[in-house]
Amino acid sequence: MSDMQDPMVARIEANPAYQALKRKRNGLGWTLTILMLVVYYGFIGLIAFDKEFLAQPISDGVTTLGIPIAFGVIVFTIAITGLYVRRANSEYDRLTAQILEDAAR
Amino acid sequence: MNASKMKASLALAAMTASNIALAAGGDLGQVDKQPTNWVAISMFAVFVIATLWITKWAAARTRSAADFYTAGGGITGFQNGLAIAGDYMSAASFLGISAMVMSSGFDGIIYSVGFLVGWPIITFLMAERLRNLGKFTFADVAGYRFNQTPIRAFAASGTLVVVAFYLIAQMVGAGALIKLLFGLEYWIAVVIVGGLMMVYVLFGGMTATTWVQIIKACLLLAGVTFMAFMVLANYGFSPEALFAKGVQVKTQLAAAAATTPEESAGAAAKGLSIMGPGGFIKDPISAISFGMALMFGTAGLPHILMRFFTVPDAKQARKSVFWATTWIGYFYILIFIIGFGAIALVLTNPAYADPVTGTIQGGPNMAAVLVGKAVGGNLFMGFISAVAFATILAVVAGLTLSGASAVSHDLYATVIMKGRPPAGTELRVSRATTLVLGVIAVLLGIAFEKQNVAFMVSLAFAIAASANFPVLILSLLWKDCTTRGAVIGGFLGLVSSVALTVVSPSVWEATLGNPAGSAWFPYTSPALFSMAIAFAGIWFFSITDRSAQAAKERGAFKAQQVRAETGLGASKSSGH
Numbered sequence: 261m262s263d264m265q266d267p268m269v270a271r272i273e274a275n276p277a278y279q280a281l282k283r284k285r286n287g288l289g290w291t292l293t294i295l296m297l298v299v300y301y302g303f304i305g306l307i308a309f310d311k312e313f314l315a316q317p318i319s320d321g322v323t324t325l326g327i328p329i330a331f332g333v334i335v336f337t338i339a340i341t342g343l344y345v346r347r348a349n350s351e352y353d354r355l356t357a358q359i360l361e362d363a364a365r
Numbered sequence: 366m367n368a369s370k371m372k373a374s375l376a377l378a379a380m381t382a383s384n385i386a387l388a389a390g391g392d393l394g395q396v397d398k399q400p401t402n403w404v405a406i407s408m409f410a411v412f413v414i415a416t417l418w419i420t421k422w423a424a425a426r427t428r429s430a431a432d433f434y435t436a437g438g439g440i441t442g443f444q445n446g447l448a449i450a451g452d453y454m455s456a457a458s459f460l461g462i463s464a465m466v467m468s469s470g471f472d473g474i475i476y477s478v479g480f481l482v483g484w485p486i487i488t489f490l491m492a493e494r495l496r497n498l499g500k501f502t503f504a505d506v507a508g509y510r511f512n513q514t515p516i517r518a519f520a521a522s523g524t525l526v527v528v529a530f531y532l533i534a535q536m537v538g539a540g541a542l543i544k545l546l547f548g549l550e551y552w553i554a555v556v557i558v559g560g561l562m563m564v565y566v567l568f569g570g571m572t573a574t575t576w577v578q579i580i581k582a583c584l585l586l587a588g589v590t591f592m593a594f595m596v597l598a599n600y601g602f603s604p605e606a607l608f609a610k611g612v613q614v615k616t617q618l619a620a621a622a623a624t625t626p627e628e629s630a631g632a633a634a635k636g637l638s639i640m641g642p643g644g645f646i647k648d649p650i651s652a653i654s655f656g657m658a659l660m661f662g663t664a665g666l667p668h669i670l671m672r673f674f675t676v677p678d679a680k681q682a683r684k685s686v687f688w689a690t691t692w693i694g695y696f697y698i699l700i701f702i703i704g705f706g707a708i709a710l711v712l713t714n715p716a717y718a719d720p721v722t723g724t725i726q727g728g729p730n731m732a733a734v735l736v737g738k739a740v741g742g743n744l745f746m747g748f749i750s751a752v753a754f755a756t757i758l759a760v761v762a763g764l765t766l767s768g769a770s771a772v773s774h775d776l777y778a779t780v781i782m783k784g785r786p787p788a789g790t791e792l793r794v795s796r797a798t799t800l801v802l803g804v805i806a807v808l809l810g811i812a813f814e815k816q817n818v819a820f821m822v823s824l825a826f827a828i829a830a831s832a833n834f835p836v837l838i839l840s841l842l843w844k845d846c847t848t849r850g851a852v853i854g855g856f857l858g859l860v861s862s863v864a865l866t867v868v869s870p871s872v873w874e875a876t877l878g879n880p881a882g883s884a885w886f887p888y889t890s891p892a893l894f895s896m897a898i899a900f901a902g903i904w905f906f907s908i909t910d911r912s913a914q915a916a917k918e919r920g921a922f923k924a925q926q927v928r929a930e931t932g933l934g935a936s937k938s939s940g941h
Contacts, residue, residue: 268933269924282930289489296489300482304656307475307642308649314471315641321605322612324640330474331698334481338694341485345687348493349680356931363933 271363281355288347292340303333401548404747405754409547412580412755413561419576423569430778430791433570434501434770435674438937440575442681446688449672451578452763453480453663453689454585454696456756457538457822462697463733466704467712467725470611470639473704477697479656483663484690491664492686493679494841494929500936502767503670504775507837510921511848512914513784516836517775519852523832523859524667524771527825528764529809531666532802534821535764536810539757545727546734546750552811559807562761566769566799571675574762581759584752586692592733592749593699595740596706604702611708612636618712618723639708651889655823658892662826665834668767679932700733707732710739761806769798820871823890827866831858831895839903841929844922847915850907858899865891 272278306314306329314326427433440448458480466473499505504520536555543554565573600606616636623629663669673682711717711725717735718725725731737749773795778786786794836855839846865886866872873884907915928934 266924266934269927272927272931272933273923278927278931282926285930293486293489296482296485300478300656300660301653303478304475304652305649308652311642315638317640322609322637322640323605324471326471326641327604327608330471330478333478334694334698337478337481337485338691341488341687341690344485344489345683348683353680360931360933 268363272359275359275362277355277362278359281352281359284355285348285352288344292344296337296340299333299336303329402546402747402750404743405750406547408747408751409754412584412751416561416565416573416577416580416755416758419580420565420569420573423572423576426572427568427570430501430774430795432572433792433795434671434766434774436571436575438675438677440675440681442676442684443688444575444579445672445676445681445685447582447692448575448578448675449669449685449689450692450696451580451582451585451756451759452668452672453693454582454756455535455538455760455822456542456753457534458697459585459589459700459753459756460542460730460733462700463704463707463736464729464731466701467707467732468729469643470615470705470708471641472643474697474701475642477700479659480663481690481694481697482656483660484686484693486660487664487669488683488686488690490838491841492673492682493932495670495673496676496679496682497929497932497935498841498925499674501671501674501774502770503667503833503837504771504779507833507840507851509840510918510925511840511851512918514780515848515852517779519836519855520833521771521775521780523665523828523836523855524775525768526859526863527665527667527829527833528768528771528802530821530828531668531825532761532764532768532806533809533813534818534825535757535761536806537813537816537818539754539761540810540814542730542753542757545731546753551814555807555810558757558761559803559810561758562765562806563799563803565758565762566765566803567796571766574759574766575675577755577762578759581752581755582692585756586696588737588749588752589696589699589703589733591745592706592736592740593702596702596710596736599706599710599740607702607705607709608640611639611705614708614712615639618721621721622723648888650893654888654893655890657896658823658827658830658890661830661834661892661896663829665829665832665837666825667771667829667833668763670833670837671767671770672763674936677937678935703733703736706736706740711735714739765799765802765806768802769795772798817876820866820869820876823871824863824866827862827890827892827895828859830892831862831899832856835896835899835903839900839907843907845907845919846903847907847910847912847918849910849912849915850903850905853906854899854901854903857902858895861898862891862895865895 314324314329316325317323318325318328426437431437462473462476465476495503495506498509502520502524504517504524507520508516536558539558540551540555543549543557544551547554565577597604597607600610613636616632619635620629620632623632673685676682676685707725711732712723713720717739725735734746734749734753738746741748773791777794778784778791782790832855835858836851840851868885869888869891870881870884871889873879874881
């Protein structure tokens, strides 16, 4: 199925812009992946090791610190997904289109 | 209180929070049959007629295998995002997690967060690569540079095992739920679900399935939005006031249930305990393992991965995950509010709940439905019941389609016909498989009626995380991965996740009836161990692979990477 002999593939592989795109996009992807893992397993770790921290009330009421943290994790999840998609769909897709165009020439 | 209700409430009291958590994964439990609910049935009939009409329209557009598997690739990112949300938000999440919030408060949201956090991983590492390399199934991607026969055989096994467990859990849940909501017999409910699912998939393929999922997602999101709004409106839109009411209700229930002075003194603390983590997470290993199953399982579910091939390009694939994540996250936030609404509005109302024991009509899984009744009357309760039924239909249709594609595209067209199936036969095989899967699903649904299937959704996630995900991610990102490594490591993950689940408490003790404490594997989920086994297996059997085939596969990585990163030569939408 894959074809190393395809001249398009070889031209793209040799294009420094492609190498730069790969580095940039994967750099962002992995950074955000690690961030997500830290946030999620941090949350799970708090539940596993320090339940009291999450169960402490914020002020005089019954709302605990756990509530904004849990909701925060949900909002954070949506937000970093949005951040990546925005970057990838604008900047990185422009670079990709340019690379494909150069290779077709 | 009659004897069976008494038994049910005792059983409920004996249940630990973690058991409820597992139940939230898919088992709706044994339930009492309710009087036939005509409002709900007529609302559901409207949904069925509308979706059958869409299926008729979709059938006219389903001519090729590409139409059947991917709706011709012409779905937009926004539509696909809704469809993914519709595929993913099951009745078990809707009814089970709101029930869990009602019974143990904060613990419910731990479950919700786990179901959401896999989506960014899909976005950052997989979505665009899937779209750029794949055509119909995730095996197209996992096997891009590999020897087709073994990798497809593995991928089809992984798909069918995950689909089977997920499907059984949904069918059993559907039967129980419909008995509960509509007052129909269990087997009738299972046959209706199986029959409708077959009609959607058989005639309308991916186009009909997608629209059923989109409509279901819109109805479900509209329903929960209304409920959460009304619940908050009762408390002046102050979450603090709602939570305070919840704590007050739980304190009163604890005080009423207290039999000793110490218990009475502890009632306030017990009431307040719903605002923090409780017994859901027993030990750190279970917590991490279960978290891994949910996070990486999401990224290995075949029916979810398949949805990325329905959009025209990588840009739309990314948009799909963004919208899916947004809607699913929004849904889970509202479910938490609805769960507290159940404490505040359902547990306090003698028409719905026993004010002393806190048991509600029809069992804990009725929490969300009764909130619907409390804020919107009988008509809205009928609407919510119909939405819950529609939810199951959308999920099972997606599962069946994915199982059928594994058989027709991976096994028949690629393995048996060596990639050259005679014209039209692939589509015929997928339709025949749909029929067979539908019949099997109905039979298994009936066979498992009295079984405890609570573990099955968790197991499906654990298998997806331990077999499909490691193979897919390493074939995409690791140059030295070979067919031998992927297939052996993948099967090791598949077998170990199933085996460890069988000897874990939820199956060994709860389902097979062995004495408590006799389970060999003490943790809630096998994922931490079975994922490690899969990754280690793929790594070891890849690096020790010195065959000529392996050298060729390593050599093909750069070309695969170019295509995955840039979309060069990606399959285009067939258009209409």
